[in-house]
Each structure stands twice: as structure tokens, then as C-alpha cells.
Amino acid sequence: MSPATTFAPPTITVAALLTLAGCSSTAKGRGENPEARAQFESLKQLAGTWTTAAGSTRPGMTFRYTVTGAGSVVQEEFYPGTPEAMVTMYHLDGPDLVLTHYCAAGNQPSMRAGRTLADGTIPFEFTDGTNMGSHEVGHMHAARMRIDGRDAIWSEWTYAEAGVPSHASVFVLRRTGGA
Numbered sequence: 001m002s003p004a005t006t007f008a009p010p011t012i013t014v015a016a017l018l019t020l021a022g023c024s025s026t027a028k029g030r031g032e033n034p035e036a037r038a039q040f041e042s043l044k045q046l047a048g049t050w051t052t053a054a055g056s057t058r059p060g061m062t063f064r065y066t067v068t069g070a071g072s073v074v075q076e077e078f079y080p081g082t083p084e085a086m087v088t089m090y091h092l093d094g095p096d097l098v099l100t101h102y103c104a105a106g107n108q109p110s111m112r113a114g115r116t117l118a119d120g121t122i123p124f125e126f127t128d129g130t131n132m133g134s135h136e137v138g139h140m141h142a143a144r145m146r147i148d149g150r151d152a153i154w155s156e157w158t159y160a161e162a163g164v165p166s167h168a169s170v171f172v173l174r175r176t177g178g179a
Contacts, residue, residue: 032095033095033096035115035116036092036095036096036097036113037092038116039097039113039116039122040074040090040091040092040097042147043065043074043090043097043147044067044071044074045147045150046065046074046076046147046153047065047066047067047074047178048064048065048175048176048177048178049062049063049064049175049176049177049178050062050063050064050065050153050173050174050175050176051063051173051174051176052171052172052173053172053173053174054172055170055172056170056171056172056173057169057170057171058169061078061079061082062079062080062081062176063076063077063078063079063080063171063173064076064077064080065077065178069091072091072092073089073090073091074089074090074091075087075088075089075090076088076089076090084104085104086101086102086103086104087101087102088100088101088102089102096112096113097112097113097122098110098111098112098113098127099111099113099124099143101140101143103139103140105138105139105140106131107129107130107131107132107137107139108129108130108131109126109128109129109132109139109140109141110126110127110128110129111124111125111126111127111140111142111143112124112125112127119146120146120147120148121144121145121146121154122144122145122146123142123143123144124142124143124144124145125142126139126140126141126142126160135163136161136162136163137161138159138160138161138166139159139160140157140158140159140160141158141159141160141165142157142158142160142165143155143156143157143158144156150175151174151175152172152173152174152175153171153172153173154170154171154172154173155170155171155173156168156169156170156171157169157171
């Protein structure tokens with residue numbers, strides 16, 4: 001290339017600008033869901049340490065809830081500091097409240113929240129997962145959570161094997177520390 005060669009700035013077409021604009025507004029384009037937003041805001045209020053109480057599948061275990069990602073994610077730790085430790089991340093995905101559960105089974109099922117039930121329970125149903133090979137592999141398939149006031153939570157996690165629910169674990173949690 002000779003020193004006299006000049007470069008012209010790239011031409012950006014209207015179509016390219018519209019494509020870029022569409023990428024930046026994908027979440028808004030799917031619509032707002034006030035119910036999912038309210039469900040998520042209620043989860044944010046759980047920040048702190050909790051212990052499983054009588055009526056739980058395993059009483060005396062610790063759970064920890066942390067709001068992270070500048071308020072965009074709620075992290076739930078099951079049994080922190082133990083070999084059975086697991087993490088569930090809750091966040092909004094466009095108009096939906098979703099979770100990904102990082103399971104001791106070595107897979108990561110994702111679930112989407114449904115409409116809040118009359119008793120305040122938030123139901124979550126399996127949508128997909130990673131590290132599973134197929135949906136026949138054992139995985140957490142459904143979850144239900146009800147916040148009973150500021151210091152009490154009830155939740156149930158259903159495990160499925162060969163595509164069929166095999167057992168459920170119930171957690172009755174009481175706040176022991178934190179906000």
C-alpha cells in the first residue's frame with residue numbers, strides 16, 4: 001500500500017443499525033411481567049442465613065441467600081461448606097423468573113416460574129438443563145417455594161429419574177441471621 005492510499009470509514013447501513021438496536025432491547029421486546037418482577041423482589045428479601053427446621057427432609061442444615069449482580073440475581077446456597085453443597089441462581093429473563101440449579105448430581109437444570117398460587121407458592125417447572133445428555137438422566141425437575149412472612153420459607157424440590165418424578169425433598173426454613 002502506498003503512503004498516498006487513504007482509508008474510507010466503513011459504511012453502516014440502516015439495516016445494520018436496526019439490527020444493533022434490536023440486540024440492545026431484546027429483554028424489553030419480550031414485555032414486562034409485573035408478577036415475575038414481584039416474585040423476584042420477594043426472593044431478594046430472603047438475603048441472610050437460614051436453617052432447616054422440623055418438618056424438613058434434613059433438619060439442621062444451613063441455607064444462605066445472597067443478592068448479587070447489582071441486584072439482578074439471588075443466589076441460594078444449600079448446605080454451604082459441606083460435600084453436598086449446591087447453588088441455585090434466580091433471575092429475571094425478559095418477562096420470566098427463572099432459576100438454574102447447580103446440583104450435586106453434576107448437572108444444571110433450569111426452571112421457569114409459573115403464576116403464583118392462591119397460597120403464595122411460586123411453582124417452578126423444568127425447561128432444560130446442561131450436563132444431562134438427555135432428560136432421562138436424574139435431575140431436579142420441579143420446585144415450589146412459599147415465603148411465609150419475613151422469617152419463614154417452605155420449599156419442595158422434586159427429583160426425576162427416567163423422566164418420572166422419583167422423590168421430593170421438603171425444606172422448612174427459619175431465618176437465623178442477616179437482614
